[in-house]
Amino acid sequence: MLWIYNIGIVIYGLFVRLASLFNAKAKLFVAGRKNGFEKIAQKINPTDRPIWYHFASLGEFEQGRPVLEKLKSAYPDVKVVVTFFSPSGYEIRKNYPLADGIFYLPLDTAGNAKKFVALVNPRLAIFTKYEFWYHYFKTLHRQQIPIYLISGIFRPNQLFFKSYGGFYRKMLGFVKHFFVQNEESVQLLKGIGLDKVSLSGDTRFDRVYENALQPKQLPEIEAFCGQAPILMAGSTWPADEKLLVELANQNPDWKFIIAPHEIGASHISEIELLFPNAVKFSVLGSQLAQTSNLKSQILIIDNIGMLSSLYQYGQLAYIGGGFGAGIHNTLEAVAFGLPVIFGPKYDKFQEAKDLIAIGIAQSISNENELLNAFNELKSNAELPLKAKAYIENKKGATDMIVGHVKEEIKL
Structure with a gap:
């Protein structure tokens, strides 16, 4: 199954490059990743051991933002690295002031994952809602860097819970702790032997509550x-x-x-x-x-x-x-x-x-x-x-x- 996953990542990368010739978002996706590792090396000192937050896009950023800001308030000296998969997140939040480095996440190949983790050397990684990347998760796990999934939500029809979904279940096994939105997600994860799960609810409620108190x-x-x-x-x-x-x-x-x-x-x-x-x-x-x-x-x-x-x-x-x-x-x-x-x-x-x-x-x-x-x-x-x-x-x-x-x- 891994070889299918790897081929899929390569095909996706080629497709986006082709689409970038006529699609503005795809163009940003490709251009933003150009010389990505050089940009990381220039801004991040791996001895700082930052907290790494990854978000698919803008919505997930707003969802995970309360956790980022509360941890930053508690530990102001701990560096923060933020990555986005989508241009709609990166382009709007690329100047977010609490982050010491904001980057596009390189595509999930074994080589990219090893190089990224070596350059950033995070003390822990926090992913929001979804975004499950096999090589990044495996590399973090091998180096004993904890992975937390926050505001997660799972459904029975996902591949993790199918009889043929062993590869995807293995990916979830790299996560140290899941914080999920509903009881169904708790039971689904426990049903495949993942007990490090807490019913926390959704961090978006904290974000929108704070926003409504002091709107611009x-x-x-x-x-x-x-x-x-x-x-x-x-x-x-x-x-x-x-x-x-x-x-x-x-x-x-x-x-x-x-x-x-x-x-x-x-x-x-x-x-x-x-x-x-x-x-x-x-x-x-x-x-x-x-x-x-x-x-x-x-x-x-x-x-x-x-x-x-x-x-x-x-x-x-x-x-x-x-x-x-x-x-x-x-x-x-x-x-x-x-x-x-x-x-x-x-x-x-x-x-x-x-x-x-x-x-x-x-x-x-x-x-x-x-x-x-x-x-x-x-x-x-x-x-x-x-x-x-x-x-x-x-x-x-x-x-x-x-x-x-x-x-x-x-x-």
């Missing part, structure tokens, strides 16, 4: 909103945006703020075609300066980094991604007391199931279901308090994880 104020957004109720559409894709057109038409007394997942010029232009009278955030300031009575119903956010603060201005949220690979972060909205609506692809997200079960969220599959969900959720005055209480009751994973790591590892 955005005066231009506040001016756009005025006295109108706001539907915040976060991390949307074209399938989501098309559904929102009729909802906006039928609710002219509401204003809509759309923060798309992709902000390339072509996608922004597509949204403008759907909403001809929309205003883009990049020109909002100048338009507000010209008139105190801005009539646009739709605001398009054409930058990255504002979304977690935008939810403070909403009364209801639509979360994108549910017609593609899966929904994006619902918890940022819920932390501000917003009920949420999302598409049908939410089965991999425990919090989405929870939110539906307690009436704070609804999943929709078409325009009529969206209109019905909107009308039902907007009229329930109890939901904002229920939403905030849900977040309050779920926080605490960070303290459990940090307490365990501090107890086991003498930093």
Whole structure:
């Protein structure tokens, strides 16, 4: 099985290089890894024994960030190395101030793993939610460097739990301790003989709770909103945006703020075609300066980094991604007391199931279901308090994880 895995990594690398000729993200993926080991050697002294945090992308970074920051607060002299697999994480957080080095993770070959671990020489490695890389895990394990998985979530249909999944189970066996989101994950891991597992919950609850306490104020957004109720559409894709057109038409007394997942010029232009009278955030300031009575119903956010603060201005949220690979972060909205609506692809997200079960969220599959969900959720005055209480009751994973790591590892 290992040879199949190795071939798969090589093929993936070749495919990305080919895609980089015409795809911007793939180009960043390849360019960011160029001379990667030289960049690491220039910034990191292996005798410092840093803590290594690896994140697949931006969402996982925000998920693991509370643990990173709490450990950094407790041990300010311990260096921090952060790696990303995806450009959407690296490019946005490459200047994160608490890290001593931020890099793209080299592809998972035996040679890359040995060289990376030798250059960084971490005292421990923390992976968030997923990202299981055989050679990195094996190299760390052989050198007796502990691996922790935080905010993990497992499902019965994953290869780890299949009769033919021995290779993947071996990979999990290299992990020193799992901190998982739900009881099902605990039982699945114990069912394959992995007992070093704790039901900690999800560190995202700590992150969004802290963010909601002290959100960044955005005066231009506040001016756009005025006295109108706001539907915040976060991390949307074209399938989501098309559904929102009729909802906006039928609710002219509401204003809509759309923060798309992709902000390339072509996608922004597509949204403008759907909403001809929309205003883009990049020109909002100048338009507000010209008139105190801005009539646009739709605001398009054409930058990255504002979304977690935008939810403070909403009364209801639509979360994108549910017609593609899966929904994006619902918890940022819920932390501000917003009920949420999302598409049908939410089965991999425990919090989405929870939110539906307690009436704070609804999943929709078409325009009529969206209109019905909107009308039902907007009229329930109890939901904002229920939403905030849900977040309050779920926080605490960070303290459990940090307490365990501090107890086991003498930093």
